[in-house]
Amino acid sequence: MASRDFDCIVIGAGIQGSFTAYHLAKSGRKTLLLEQFVLPHSRGSSHGQTRITRKAYEQDFYTQMMEECYQLWAQLEKEANVKLYRRTGLLIMGPENGRDFLLFKNTLLKNKVPTVTLEPSEFSQHIPHVNRNPGDGAIVDTTAGVLYADRALKAVQGVFHRLGGVIKDGEKVIDIQTGPVVTVTTASGVYKAKSLVITAGPWANRLLSHTNLQLPLQVVKINVCYWREKIPGTYSVTKRFPCFIQTECKEGKYHIYGLPSNEYPGLMKVCYHMGSETDPDERDRQTDRWDIDILSHYITRCFPGLVPIPAVVESCMYTVTPDHHFVLDRHPSHSNIIIGAGFSGHGFKFGPIVGKLLCELTLGLVPSYDLSPFKIQRFLSQPKSAL
């Protein structure tokens, strides 16, 4: 096999591509992981210090996948000898009879996830310095916590490399020639492989255009806001303050979520689960701040211990599908091209299992989970499908 010939090429070294490459290398496949930017970088969706991990979901299939996911994260911690997860619990607040709150609650209870329900009378004793909305229920997923994102990406890429995997960063893919052997061209080389995995995050449709496929994906910029504690430590991870999700509330249509102060001392990360559309190459020209206004109002009302003006604003992108579920599927016209896309702002925690599933699809194995919620076919019945 010539040095530019591989069993598999993976395009995109975000969390999903890196875990796919890791699983392929573990399966003994000669694997190339291509990344357009020099690593590490902060231009896609996987950068930043932290992400939430949780079993709490509105749908059973995600909760069920998370069971194994926790084990795979722990395995990576061992392999890389690094701490990637800190248990904090996740507090879900929302109208007791609201649709989303009930979906979370029912999924948690049905799947026997360890939880604690906080009655209104005991709420402030357990969760001080938070004004619960009148009528809101509160339930804690005690398995949830924080993943150290940048550290995790470095760890998975490090293990991939140790397994003999090849990472070429600073190499943007500019062409894909389909066929039984796929030819991938970058600015500095031409590579061939029996299979190709496309995990290009916000650039997924750019890459897919070389294969005559377009998916209904919307790329949005997220303002990643950190808010200063009036008294440092009020919402700190060391005081066992949990991550939280606020479902339905009067400030906005989408959820608000937060993580305890941890990575930047004295600052708590609280974000809105939606942003404004952007071209991924022009992210910094998208300067909308309506989401920050929503957060400021919410924080003024519910988190009185935070200054309601963000102290730090970083940028990240979501790639959102119409139903907010992932795309994990084979290309409809080229069976040796596998696609992982549309992680819709909640994919990081699933990295180990997404990688395993994309690896299984690549190797022609029966996937470990039912992939019907993630099929491309589901978009075909939509009136405005871009397929």
Ligand SMILES: Cc1cc2nc3c(=O)[nH]c(=O)nc-3n(C[C@H](O)[C@H](O)[C@H](O)COP(=O)(O)OP(=O)(O)OC[C@H]3O[C@@H](n4cnc5c(N)ncnc54)[C@H](O)[C@@H]3O)c2cc1C
């Ligand atoms: C602010 C924010 C908060 C989030 N919070 C959470 C959370 O709490 N919990 C959670 O589970 N998830 C969370 N997510 C979602 C999660 O981070 C993403 O779903 C996940 O990182 C997506 O990974 P990816 O590998 O698909 O994309 P990316 O990380 O964007 O990776 C794609 C890679 O492909 C590369 N690429 C693109 N085109 C080319 C090309 N032509 N040639 C070579 N390389 C190319 C890109 O440069 C990029 O590195 C959050 C996301 C954001 C933005």
Ligand SMILES: O=C(O)[C@@H]1CCCC=N1
């Ligand atoms: O995936 C997550 O846990 C976070 C929080 C809720 C909204 C999206 N991302």
